[in-house]
Every structure is written in C-alpha cells, then in structure tokens.
Amino acid sequence: MSDQYQNGQRLRVSIEGTIIGIGRMIDAVYLTIGPDNQDADKTIQVRADAQGITVEHLAPTDWPPRPGDKWENGKGRELFATVDCGRVVLTDIYGEQADRDLDELLRRDAPWTLLHPSVERGEQ
Incomplete structure (x- = not known):
C-alpha cells in the first residue's frame, strides 16, 4: 500500500x-x-x-503545471499549460482557459494526470 x-x-x-x-x-x-x-x-x-x-x-508530484505540459483532468478533458500575463494557465485545444486559479482547478477537477511533460521537465 x-x-x-x-x-x-x-x-x-x-x-x-x-x-x-x-x-x-x-x-x-x-x-x-x-x-x-x-x-x-x-x-x-x-x-x-x-x-x-x-x-x-x-495530482501527481509533477503538479503544478509547467508551460508546455499536457494534462488531463478527472473529467477526461485534455489541457495544455501555457503562459498568460506571466501566469501559467491551462488551456484547451480551442484556446479556452479552464480557470486562472490552478489551486481551484486542482481541487475541483481532480484527479489530474500529466500526459506529456514539457521539454523543460525532460523525459519521464
């Protein structure tokens, strides 16, 4: 366990x-x-x-998202970590932001899975 x-x-x-x-x-x-x-x-x-x-x-130990990451929330929605006005936000394929508050997203749409890490994170 x-x-x-x-x-x-x-x-x-x-x-x-x-x-x-x-x-x-x-x-x-x-x-x-x-x-x-x-x-x-x-x-x-x-x-x-x-x-x-x-x-x-x-969320796994990889939280919080970094620019370039691809995440999936507990509802099956895939989101990309991007930067908007100096803040990391999660955006869908249509450019719609999920929410500007990552802590709120973490609680509301769990569990989160890192599908593809950013180049910054390196291979996992």
Missing part, C-alpha cells in the same frame, strides 16, 4: 468519526499531511487504511 503514495503528491483526505483512543501501530501506513510549505507544526498523521478515512489522489 505504501508504494501508491509519494512525497509531494497532492491529496484530499476526509476524516469521519470520533476519537476513541490515541496510540501507535507499527504495521500500518501513516500519511503525514500538511500545507505546501511543509510547516511541521501544521501537519497531521493519518493511517491511510483506517475505517472512516478517505484518501483521494488530486
């Missing part, structure tokens, strides 16, 4: 339940989740396979 998670992946973790005890287990996969700046004081640890825990993959 631990091989499906990588440092840097974006996840949405939902917890539903009540704390009934606090303890440690050696034989389980725990995810340490926190803000992007990795402030250790603002992290939590959850057991990924615990009852009531839902882990949804939002």
